[in-house]
Amino acid sequence: MKTIKILLPIFIYILLVDLSYAQSKQNKKQSLIKPVVEPPIEVERTTPNNPDQYQLRLIMENDAFGGFSDRYYTNGSRLEFHMSAGESNPTRKVFSYWNDLFITPNEKTRYLQGFAVGQEFYTPTNIKKADVSYGDRPYSSRGYFTNSLTTFTEDTSITTELELGMIGPSVGGKSAQINFHNFIGSPTPQGWDTQIPDSYSVALKTDIRKFYHRFFGTQYNVNLGNIQTDVSFGLIFRFGNVDKTPGPGSSALQPGSPILHEDGKGYWYFYVNPGGTLQAYNATIQGQMGSDKAYKSQNRSSAFSNWDSFLNNPTPDVGEKELQYRMLSEDNGKNTLQRYILFNEFLVNGTTNPYNIGLNYLIFNNIFNGAEEIERTTRLFLLSNLSAQWDQIPTNARALAIYSIFRPEGGKLPPIVRYYSYEVLSQFILDPKQRETLLQLLREEAEYRDNKTYIADLKRAVGFIRAGFVSVSNAGFLFGLHYNYQTIDFQAAKGLPQQHQWVGFQLGKVF
Known part of the structure; x- marks a missing residue:
């Protein structure tokens, strides 16, 4: 419009x-003709087959x-x-x-x-x-x-x-x-x-x-x-x-x-x-x-998809981990449930992650699920889960949860919110040194992507x-x-x- x-x-x-x-x-043509002379017939204008x-x-x-x-x-x-x-x-x-x-x-x-x-x-x-x-x-x-x-x-x-x-x-x-x-x-x-x-x-x-x-x-x-x-x-x-x-x-x-x-x-x-x-x-x-404002990634990977390589901390199962994180990151718009099951299996179960489904789903949605709009019924369900565990949730995680549920419609997720989501999650799956290194990488990644458009x-x-x-x-x-x-x-x-x-x-x- x-x-x-x-x-x-x-x-x-x-x-x-x-x-x-x-x-x-047309006026110029007519001015050149004497009044006593009838103007010529314009075939293009008067022919029945070619009317204006x-x-x-x-x-x-x-x-x-x-x-x-x-x-x-x-x-x-x-x-x-x-x-x-x-x-x-x-x-x-x-x-x-x-x-x-x-x-x-x-x-x-x-x-x-x-x-x-x-x-x-x-x-x-x-x-x-x-x-x-x-x-x-x-x-x-x-x-x-x-x-x-x-x-x-x-x-x-x-x-x-x-x-x-x-x-x-x-x-x-x-x-x-x-x-x-x-x-x-x-x-x-x-x-x-x-x-x-x-x-x-x-x-x-x-x-x-x-x-x-x-x-x-x-x-x-x-x-x-x-x-x-x-x-x-x-x-x-x-x-x-x-x-x-x-x-x-x-x-x-x-x-x-x-x-x-x-x-x-x-x-x-x-x-x-x-x-x-x-x-x-x-x-x-x-x-x-x-344009230098565009980027293209075949698997839309995040820092989590290969964090073992970034941290230079190879382990025998590094290949399996990278595959798991890559599958989490490859969001085709139709596989939210499958990727949330992977998230819960590899980043919740078996770790010291103390949160229930309310906060964990919001973290998953911000990091791996494209900050998808949350339906009203799902929002009420998540709020119920959060309220049951509210006293055990850190201050930064509380602010993250409230914003993630009620964020304004029609706009992209601010980089700082995605960064806080990584911070809340990583404190339970990484030791302090790894976490500090990873968060620095995430800052650089957020700055890079915030100035570019995916093609x-x-x-x-x-x-x-x-x-x-x-x-x-x-x-x-x-x-x-x-x-x-x-x-x-x-x-x-x-x-x-x-x-x-x-x-x-x-x-x-x-x-």
Whole structure:
């Protein structure tokens, strides 16, 4: 929402500049003609097949629309305005050189200039955690403004757009998703403070759709930029009351052409669009180019995962211990119970740890479980356990327990709280010298991670299938309903979902 507030004035300004430019050219032409001479007829404006046209289109997508799991690409929205582009239109003069490489212009070729604002939000699998889980997708949000040209004939559309925007907290993904989730009664996302940091973006995108038969066509999409660089190809099968018109695009991720419509010629169709994408770069997964504020760890290990090596105190069972601690640290968002059993087995039973489940679970949650949000019923259960042992709990552990249960929603766990969690736990499993050394290592680790953002590995090949319904009435009203299925676009940890689904719709009107 914040992105739209920032980019909308730019959108309106550029639109007014283009309109005023076109008007001034028209006035100049008319001033050069003597009053006694009738003005020449502009074929482009009066030909019935090429009337002037203005249109609006809105695309909205969300995994909540279909009742699917809230993860990965979780929300996208895009608002567009398009208008006929005459020969003197600056955007047409620039972009038509590129578009005309893919089409042979004729007397029926039409041109539409477009402006759009949009935003996209991405989240990991488990939004209840303040940390991003091992091998999961980072939080990221992207906002942008575009200027485009669509060139189309009766069976082909080429849309090329120049995009300017940004990625990062300034886009407003945190507040937008928290407010939306509070409105619909969904869990509050906890990890937005870990999102990919601010960076400006620029991109050039081209979408080509060609129909060889009214029921069959192909789609190509190329993105070049410092946020995303990829190439997509797809087949389009459709059935309905439609000729070879390419029709409008369907997804906010690949919006394609706007509403292609002639007065009195409505159409409707169902479609299936399988395809794939090859990725070269994706900043919403990998972070900004050249950034020193990102880190990547294949097992999201903590100092506890190899503390024997750090302390230079090898033992015969060091390999077994490291394996146990690594399994504790490898949080994929879905294995909390299994890792808590490991924690209880190796760091509670058989040690001098005197605490019951109340404090031990909070320590486990802060150190090994990504500071996951505690449900209300669990919170009451933990409070009951803590109250039964309150007199035996040290002062620093009391403060840790109260903060951990009632900490503010929607923010990351402060490094000092994680540090105190290590301190409370380590005093019962290490001797004083080992403990002092370990806590110094933890201070350094906390400082390192607090200044960096976790990123993930890119998955080069991504498959998708889209299906839906499109209707454009005789009067130019657009309605579309779209289902999207996609394999994941990052290298996920074992056990994480390997696909994602969402539903979108689009509304529009030609004037």
